Amino acid sequence: MNNMNINWYPGHMKKTIDSLKSSLKLVDIVAELIDSRIPIASRNPLIDEILENKPRIILLNKKDLSNQEENSKWVEYFKSKGHETVMINSMTGQGVENIEKACKKQLKDKFEKNKEKNIKSNRIRLMIVGIPNVGKSTLINRLANKKSAKVGNRPGVTKNNQWIKTKGNIELLDTPGVLWPKFEDKLTGLNLAYTGAIKDEIMDVENLAFSLIETLQKIDENILSNRYGIETSERPTIDIMDDIALKRGAILKGREIDYTKTANIILDEFRKGVLGQITLEKVEDINVRV
Numbered sequence: 094m095n096n097m098n099i100n101w102y103p104g105h106m107k108k109t110i111d112s113l114k115s116s117l118k119l120v121d122i123v124a125e126l127i128d129s130r131i132p133i134a135s136r137n138p139l140i141d142e143i144l145e146n147k148p149r150i151i152l153l154n155k156k157d158l159s160n161q162e163e164n165s166k167w168v169e170y171f172k173s174k175g176h177e178t179v180m181i182n183s184m185t186g187q188g189v190e191n192i193e194k195a196c197k198k199q200l201k202d203k204f205e206k207n208k209e210k211n212i213k214s215n216r217i218r219l220m221i222v223g224i225p226n227v228g229k230s231t232l233i234n235r236l237a238n239k240k241s242a243k244v245g246n247r248p249g250v251t252k253n254n255q256w257i258k259t260k261g262n263i264e265l266l267d268t269p270g271v272l273w274p275k276f277e278d279k280l281t282g283l284n285l286a287y288t289g290a291i292k293d294e295i296m297d298v299e300n301l302a303f304s305l306i307e308t309l310q311k312i313d314e315n316i317l318s319n320r321y322g323i324e325t326s327e328r329p330t331i332d333i334m335d336d337i338a339l340k341r342g343a344i345l346k347g348r349e350i351d352y353t354k355t356a357n358i359i360l361d362e363f364r365k366g367v368l369g370q371i372t373l374e375k376v377e378d379i380n381v382r383v
């Protein structure tokens with residue numbers, strides 16, 4: 094956790110907010126990108142304050158890695174808060190085609206006013222914001238119409254701001270807003286670490302994997318049992334870890350268990366989705382945390 098505090102010292106946060114606020118003036122709407130496995134931990138704690146009344150849509154990314162039933166519940170939840178919400182997989186582009194429609198819904202007023210003024214413009218200027226590693230660059234690449242050149246600088250706009258033309262009516266600000274995640278409570282830090290959102294480990298890999306095993310066991314005892322062909326029901330976490338090590342041949346000279354290797358296997362397989370589509374934070378958890 095300490096490393097994250099170093100990366101996001103107060104001065105850094107203030108700079109981020111200032112630059113984000115000036116970018117906000119350039120766009121019609123903001124897409125808040127969230128990791129669908131951890132929709133609580135992957136949101137910035139100040140996002141509502143920063144965006145104020147700016148139109149916003151929510152994009153739940155990495156839908157290939159999360160539980161589809163929980164995803165539906167999260168979409169309902171965010172919609173109930175007034176946010177148009179879209180489930181996406183930025184890697185394959187699945188769901189990305191629904192982003193424009195969601196923007197249009199959220200910008201209905203603007204389009205109606207344009208109509209009254211007899212202005213014919215369907216252009217939607219969009220900026221993506223999100224915490225590190227949530228998939229911002231992948232989504233930008235996915236939305237970008239590779240064949241068309243960059244739209245170029247607009248007059249009166251900082252030289253750095255380039256616009257990317259997409260296949261539809263969306264014009265994308267090429268630099269996304271990188272926000273810091275929540276890191277007030279331990280569970281949030283752990284969930285960010287399990288999913289690989291934090292590169293600087295908040296604890297060593299062995300302890301992290303140990304605690305991931307406990308978490309997965311609580312979600313569904315079949316996850317590890319199915320994947321590694323071991324008995325997991327009502328067994329101590331360390332025994333489960335030992336069994337995984339034996340199954341995977343993570344044994345050192347002198348027949349000692351290689352816990353580092355075992356831990357890396359478990360973490361890597363979880364992050365890649367090999368253990369299944371697993372959501373770590375459910376809608377119900379909102380009442381307990383936040």
Ligand SMILES: Nc1nc2c(ncn2[C@@H]2O[C@H](COP(=O)(O)OP(=O)(O)OP(=O)(O)O)[C@@H](O)[C@H]2O)c(=O)[nH]1
Pocket residue numbers: 154155156157158181182183184185223224225226227228229230231232271
């Ligand atoms: N499985 C899966 N992986 C994804 C998806 N979207 C992004 N990724 C992966 O997530 C990792 C991070 O993606 P980036 O696009 O670099 O994330 P970013 O938000 O730009 O990260 P920073 O630039 O560090 O802030 C990469 O390994 C991507 O391949 C998705 O929908 N599904």
Ligand SMILES: [Mg+2]
Pocket residue numbers: 229230231
């Ligand atoms: Mg990036």
